[in-house]
Amino acid sequence: MTEPTAIPDQRRRNAPRLVFFILVLAVAGWLGWKWWWGLSHVGTDNAQVEGHIIPVSSKVGGFIAQVAVTDNQPVKAGDVLLRIDDRDYRVKLAQAEAELATAIANAGREGQTGQAAAQMAAARAAAAAARSNIEQALANADKAQKDLERIRGLIAQKMASPQALDAAEAAARAAQAQVKATRESATSAGEQAVASNAALRAAVAKLESAQAARDLAAIQLSDTRIVAPASGLVASKNVETGQLVQAGQPLLSVVPLDDIWVIANMKETEVRDVKAGQSAAIEVDAYPGATVPGTVDSIAPATGARFSLLPPDNATGNFTKVVQRVPVKIRVRQADDPQRLLRPGLSVYATITVK
Secondary structure, three states, X not given: OOHHHHHHHHHHHHHHHHHHHHHHHHHHHHXXXXXXXXXXXXXXXXXXXXXXXXXXXXOOOEEEEEEOOOOOOEEOOXXXXXXXXXHHHHHHHHHHHHHHHHHHHHHEEOOEEOHHHHHHHHHHHHHHHHHHXXXXXHHHHHHHHHHHHHHHHHHHOOOOOHHHHHHHHHHHHHHHHHHHHHHHHHHHHHHHHHHHHHHHHHHHHHHHHHHHHHHHHHHHHHOOEEEOOOOEEEEOOOXXXXXXXXXXXXXXXXXOOOOEEEEEEEEOOOOOOOOOOOEEEEEEOOOOOOEEEEEEEEEOOOOHHHHOOOOOOOOOOOOOOOOOEEEEEEEEOOXXXXXXXXXXXXXXXXXXXXX
């Protein structure tokens, strides 16, 4: 009658052993699976989402006339973010256009003759006329010299009076003087033509300078409208209407969320088999249970410590070996769910399949 009671007692004594044996098998199986998984995967929680954070600054100074956006507002490339009071820049543009008109009147343009060009044309015409006068003066001098020689012949034959000889000699000297005068006049006219040509080149250079000044004034006027450089979300807005800003002053940032990636700082002992093109899985701390696929893009050429403000110097005598981290860039695609957008700075756990 005691046998049925002994069997349950024996089962109770064996139950802890069975549970212990099952636990040992489970732990051994888990360790075996981790060992097998570690042969083909490397992972780290020293990883975060990165992206472009585009600072928006003013190219010109002035008072803010309008702030058209707020923090975290989505914008598209080219949307107006801010407006600077443009009255001063409109006046500068009008002044530059007036100076350009004056330069055009002086230098001229295609189909329009300017004052400097007209003066150069007149100087060239005067130089040509002076050269023609030289030919005429030479002809007159030649005729006067021949007349003088004929009068001398007549005087030798006593067929002309001494007064005629004196008149012929005076006419010859006057003709020679006229030749000298016309040559000097031609030289002066040529120098005037050269000066007029230089004045025209100076006028053209001034025209180009006025055109550049006008273009610069137009650019500065357009820069009073500050637009979004890319599509994204507005962040770090630190400007208000009526605020006086200077050129180059940071005003806000635009964060595009369509181009993001993950930087996984892997241990130097784990990057041996990591190569570009390998698949990766990204677990985002902000969205438990969500896994984002990715692809290894590239591996940094140096450890992260080498890019720090004070890189380590192991030659100081106090050396302590520390496992270094190598940044690995992983390309990921933005989530389709707007409630689970990946944002720069989010912590993630990155796993790379190396085999």
